[in-house]
Amino acid sequence: MTTTTDIVAKLWGLCNVLRDDGVTYNEYVTELTFLLFLKMLEETGRESRLPEGLRWCILAKREGMEQLDYYKAMLLELGKAKDGLVSAIFTDAQTRLRKPTNLKALTSNIDQLDWFSAREEGLGNLYEGLLEKNASDKKSGAGQYFTPRPLIDCIVRLMKPQPGEVVQDPAAGTAGFLVAADHHIKNQTDDLYTLPEAQAFFQRHNAFVGGELVPDAHRLCLMNMLLHGIEGGVENIDTLSPDGETIPKANLVLTNPPFGTKKGGGRPTRTDFSITADTSNKQLAFVEHIVRALKPEGRAAVVLPDNVLFEDNTGRRLRTWLMDLCNLHTILRLPTGIFYAQGVKTNVLFFQRGKTDKGNTKAVWVYDMRANMPAFGKTRPLTVADFADFEKVFGDDPNGNAKRQDLGEESRWRCFTRQQITDRNDNLDITWLRDTEAEAEEHLTEPEDIAAAIIGHLKAALEEIEALSDELEPDSVDEAAAVAEAAE
Incomplete structure (x- = not known):
């Protein structure tokens, strides 16, 4: 297992902690994006892009409700940053975290990751691995x-x-x-x-x-x-x-x-x-x-x-x-x-x-x-x-x-x-x-794969129905309505 794969697995494992705070899987990756952005700027020496006083080290050192309040205020300020990319990432940013212990768990675990090896393998690869992990989870x-x-x-x-x-x-x-x-x-x-x-x-x-x-x-x-x-x-x-x-x-x-x-x-x-x-x-x-x-x-x-x-x-x-x-x-x-x-x-x-x-x-x-x-x-x-x-x-x-x-x-x-x-x-x-798709689907064993196949057939049918409905001319709709009214 590579360092990147190992870090992705550790980061994804933290989502189990956050589910108790009402954070969904997709919200979790967004939450991680905010925190990883701050940490990665520190790791790459680019914190000058952030407004003064809004740094990872300040956030990570704080405890309890003080840390959560600082984090909430930090997100608001970063959304107004002069750096265009920073403000774009944090525009309307809000944390879904409610328990200070969960924020501390995130910051502590992120700090403990092998960042030297992650930089060597590429921080972009780490983040893309996290996105793939999120996408592959149904x-x-x-x-x-x-x-x-x-x-x-x-x-x-x-x-x-x-x-x-x-x-x-x-x-x-x-x-x-x-x-x-x-x-x-x-x-x-x-x-x-x-x-x-x-x-x-x-x-x-x-x-x-x-x-x-x-x-x-x-x-x-x-x-x-x-x-x-x-x-x-x-x-x-x-x-x-x-x-x-x-x-x-x-x-x-x-x-x-x-x-x-x-x-x-x-x-x-x-x-x-x-x-x-x-x-x-x-x-x-x-x-x-x-x-x-x-x-x-x-x-x-x-x-x-x-x-x-x-x-x-x-x-x-x-x-x-x-x-x-x-x-x-x-x-x-x-x-x-x-x-x-x-x-x-x-x-x-x-x-x-x-x-x-x-x-x-x-x-x-x-x-x-x-x-x-x-x-x-x-x-x-x-x-x-x-x-x-x-x-x-x-x-x-x-x-x-x-x-x-x-x-x-x-x-x-x-x-x-x-x-x-x-x-x-x-x-x-x-x-x-000759299409043997149906025969191939008979060999599916994972419940997720079987469900995906069923959903796929349903979606295809709905697509055809939507396309037909969309293409009906107004005259055809009026005519159909008149026929239905006469039938009554």
Whole structure:
């Protein structure tokens, strides 16, 4: 067990203490974020970013109610700090702790950790390990903010982010994609040391941008980025509102946008949306944002649920528009059970923005990683090795221009021309292998995996119902109401 893994296990073990104080799992990680931020600034010699008198050593030395009162006042003051990143992390920050003994338990245990070894292995790795632990725990409900790291790493390897490029995630969550892209670039540049100073500054301050709607997820996002040497760049905004138009355009978009519909049936309020302005389907609206966010010849890899591939009306118009403006060169059909908090069937769409607005997609290559695959979950976690065959056939060109070969109907890798897709009414939900998903699910043994599979099927059904309801024209609704009234 590495030092980082050991520390993560110890920190996570403290949550059992806090449950007696009414602190939920997700609140616990937010609470830890506040405390770890203060401790890590001390460990890295960067406490000058904090206002005078607000230091970890002062907090840690106090006892009883005096410590809890000081901590509460400290959070309020940090939310007003002049340092933009500090104030962003602590904006509206409140502690859920009520018992002084629990705060003392946290500060004492954090002080006793092996911080020297943690610094050697990387404080960012420690924090990301904590986020992964939180996301993998079903009770925390945090999986909605966490894309499995093997999937992220596969996508980043294929998309090859480069120094000097702007990388965007419009639904950043805890910044998994952005941190992985940063890591990829640092591996190419000896941790940025081979870059000119101006370009290294750009990488730290301007290369990674995006938005995150949920305030607590935004805090985790900023903390994760900071500990990996990235200063800000992700705003606490609704990307589907006019605020989303202010996110800088990108050379590369990597994202796993939220699934489902906007609460209350709300529509995007973006002034630049023309395709999805009248739908409450969030993932369709995010696709329009991504296409509009790409610079000419910019590229994207986006995790999307199945309904984006087959939904009619707005969905079909969006797919046609996407294939006109972009070269949609590859679709990866992902297996079920790979997401911690949901069993919804998903795909990764890989595309490049064209120089023109017509006819950019000539053919779409599809890799089926879902049919005849084991049921992934707690007993069979997703690994980097699971993507090896897909990465091989994808090739080394991030825009799908590597030499490719259709391996036939018995294989997982097929090519479909634009005309063939047109003949399918631009339906991209393409399958050809016999799907033994149900047989794989029969071998699940962990209650959590079985429950996730059931929830996944229910969510998929609800998605289809919501999509149908959303796409009903007002005339159809009025007609249905009239029929129902006549039947009475």
